[in-house]
């Protein structure tokens with residue numbers, strides 16, 4: 001088991017956001033987390049990354065309890081994070097954004113800057129440009145590339161297609177498939193049902209901070225009732 | 233010209249403050265106290281070594297390191313535990329630190345006036361365009377730009393400098409790419425304090441070293457950083473030049489009211505550009 005959430009409860013200050021969320025992601029899978037706006041997808045990913053640590057419950061990464069650890073430790077253990085709002089370092093160039101995130105690991109296929117430039121050629125074109133000057137789509141690419149050069153085993157991907165044109169969505173789908181083929185495990189938070197279902201085999205649906213359904217992608221695709229119930 | 237060399241001291245001190253302000257997002261009120269410790273340490277070290285050339289150069293080298301060491305201890309023992317807390321806590325802490333360091337200096341060095349001499353090499357003056365100009369001031373005019381270039385290289389060319397620029401804007405995300413932000417902050421804080429110490433050591437042959445010099449410099453450094461643009465190193469340079477030059481012009485043209493000039497310049501600059509002349513990182 002790559003990643004396992006056991007009954008986590010997460011709060012922002014006094015407001016209780018996640019209720020008893022449990023999910024598991026197996027090695028090499030793309031698992032997706034579907035839900036409407038405000039359902040708690042981002043909060044779930046932030047809980048895993050230690051940015052919004054859960055108050056109760058446990059998070060296990062490769063069998064080890066990691067809840068309560070700082071984000072930098074989680075990254076070093078092998079979790080990569082691509083936030084939905086991208087959070088590119090605007091003052092740094094594209095190259096510098098990647099440079100400071102570079103992290104070598106032993107005994108695994110390595111991502112480095114030339115390789116992510118191959119994956120996203122437009123990043124190479126703008127490698128000397130300030131991150132803040134990139135378009136939204138380019139920033140998304142950079143956010144993914146920045147996570148990849150950290151050579152994670154498990155990638156937390158938050159709404160990669162938000163605000164993208166359909167042609168771009170197709171590009172991202174291809175790239176994420178490539179990542180899967182390279183052996184990366186992905187937990188993908190999305191609203192775009194079609195996009196997600198075309199990528200992953202297993203899905204969790206979250207609504208109002210609770211997991212309201214889980215099942216194979218085929219099931220969810222067929223079962224209209226589940227989708228309307230969970231508002232997606 | 234005197235104003236220009238004064239501006240160099242101001243720049244070295246305020247660039248350190250600006251660095252800490254930009255990355256840690258906290259105005260270090262104790263910055264002036266570290267400057268004072270730099271000056272007193274320079275005095276002690278050079279006196280211990282019997283003055284002269286060697287004494288001065290060693291003092292110039294060691295005094296900022298003493299200050300850096302003090303700041304490192306303070307940061308790791310106390311300050312670093314406050315990063316997660318509210319910002320006001322950090323601010324209050326630096327205020328407390330200023331009071332504590334002030335008292336420690338009084339305990340250690342007493343309330344007397346101290347002074348040290350510039351090394352023989354830098355004593356006396358040379359003539360430039362017919363008017364005498366102290367050699368030591370020329371020395372300051374060389375050091376100032378060197379520090380500016382060094383700082384520029386640090387923030388733009390070193391990895392830790394780039395990380396510190398990223399952390400200034402989004403420390404959480406810097407953590408999420410596997411960097412222990414706490415150490416980045418520690419390094420930046422110590423570097424900023426080192427610059428305060430360097431400023432103190434450099435100024436020591438030109439003024440009398442005494443308690444209270446911390447308050448003067450902290451006022452000036454705050455104003456310089458404010459007019460230059462918070463956290464912007466070039467802003468600190470511009471601010472220092474404005475401050476130093478108006479100060480010496482004042483002395484030249486209207487000595488009784490000389491002290492008013494730089495403050496008037498600050499008022500004008502802030503009315504013109506309330507957020508600082510150059511881009512503020514805040």
Ligand SMILES: Nc1ncnc2c1ncn2[C@@H]1O[C@H](COP(=O)(O)OP(=O)(O)OP(=O)(O)O)[C@@H](O)[C@H]1O
Nearest residue numbers: 012017035036037038039040041042043044084191
């Ligand atoms: N910093 C915060 N403080 C307080 N409440 C927050 C905070 N961030 C999010 N929330 C609340 O938590 C709930 C879940 O938000 P979350 O961002 O996890 O949703 P999401 O599923 O990612 O939505 P979206 O699809 O819009 O990105 C929302 O009701 C939101 O208002």
Ligand SMILES: [Mg+2]
Nearest residue numbers: 041042084159
């Ligand atoms: Mg979200």
